[in-house]
Amino acid sequence: MEGSSFVSTHTDEVPPEAPQYTGRMVVAVDGPSGSGKSSVCRAAATTLGAAYLDTGAMYRAATWYCLEQEVDLDDHKAVAVAVEELPLNISTNPDHQVITVGESDVTAAIRVALISEKVSQVATNPEARALLIAAQRAIIDREGFIVAEGRDITTVVAPDAQVRVLLTASAEARLRRRGAQLGGTQDDEALRRQVLDRDTKDSAASNFTVAADGVAVLDSSELSFQQTVDSLISRVQLAQGARS
Ligand SMILES: Nc1ncnc2c1ncn2[C@@H]1O[C@H](COP(=O)(O)OP(=O)(O)O)[C@@H](O)[C@H]1O
Ligand SMILES: Nc1ccn([C@H]2C[C@H](O)[C@@H](COP(=O)(O)OP(=O)(O)O)O2)c(=O)n1
Known part of the structure; x- marks a missing residue:
């Protein structure tokens, strides 16, 4: 399984003006929905001149592909087979996030409410996760210096990362932020499903509410985005x- 080749990435250069750190460094960030992982990382x-990996986008793209292939998300085996053949390409350039599945650019399509409501079914499938x-x-191994974020990066994907952070925020702040991010298009009930109910389902697959040993908590509830x-x-x- 190691070095699985079904996913490739765009090899975009990091921004030329960014200060370059030449050592190897993995920055692992986990947290619940709406805590700010994607935008903060x-x-x-970008500022650090590092690569960036949005692992949630990979689960979302896998979900998009299953729905596109009309795979029954309750059929664990069929979902695993679909994920195994998933022709995913994900950018690691923080300034140019493009996600494609085969010939389809799914960068926007994986953010719609339907995917947010279904993605936990793929994320809780052990074979798909593996x-x-x-x-x-x-x-992560291929990049020298990378910020990777998700739900299990500090604990499972890269527990040996040099920087390990659990990014949190109160439920109220997370609902407010997600509502604003979606331009006020979602009613309160839909937002709760997409943020809080999804966290509850995702908790079955990974622990992102309590910091593991050696993981620092960064609570953004009272901080501005820039802080x-x-x-x-x-x-x-x-x-x-x-390290230097
Ligand atoms: N203090 C803050 N820290 C992080 N994000 C914030 C903050 N204040 C507002 N936001 C906004 O919250 C929204 C949700 O962030 P996002 O990165 O999508 O979260 P996640 O990836 O954890 O689901 C974004 O629009 C982000 O700019
Ligand atoms: N490392 C990861 C990343 C995401 N997931 C799951 C959990 C989430 O419901 C989905 C989508 O993740 P994403 O980070 O895009 O979710 P939000 O930005 O918080 O809405 O994938 C996971 O199980 N493990």
Whole structure:
């Protein structure tokens, strides 16, 4: 399974103006829905000149593909077979996130409410998880310096990462942020399903509510977006300093 080749990535260069850190470093960030993982990690990766991996996008793309192939998401074996053949390509450039499945650009399609409501069925499928985790490890190993985020990066995918952070925020802050991010298109009930109910389902597959040993908690509830980004960056710079 290690080095699984069904997922490839665009080999875009990191921004030329970014300061380059030449050592190997993995920055692992986990947290619940709406805590700010994707936006904070992308911004931090850009500033640091690191690659960026959105593992949630991989689960979302797998879900999109299963629905496209009319796979019954309750059929565990069929979902695993679909994920094994998933022709996924995910960008690791924080400034240019493009996700394709075969010839289809699914970058926007994987964010729609239907995918948010179904994705846990794929994320809680152990065989599908094992395949996607192997692909994530291969991408992380290939990049010298990467910020990877999801639900099990600090604990399962890259427990030996040099920087390990659990990014949290209150349920109220997460619902408010997701509502704003979706432009007020979702009613309260739909938002709760997409944020809180999904967290409950996803908790069956990984622990992202309590920090594991050696994982630092970064609570963004009372922080501005930039303060949250700066806090993550300073943890990375501290680790870089400790290594040089
Ligand atoms: N203090 C903050 N920290 C992180 N994100 C914040 C903050 N305040 C507002 N946000 C916003 O919350 C929204 C949800 O963040 P996102 O990165 O999609 O979360 P996740 O990937 O954890 O689901 C984004 O639009 C982000 O800009
Ligand atoms: N490492 C990961 C990343 C995501 N998942 C699952 C859990 C989530 O419901 C989906 C989608 O993740 P994503 O990070 O896009 O979710 P949000 O940005 O929080 O809405 O994938 C996972 O099980 N393990």
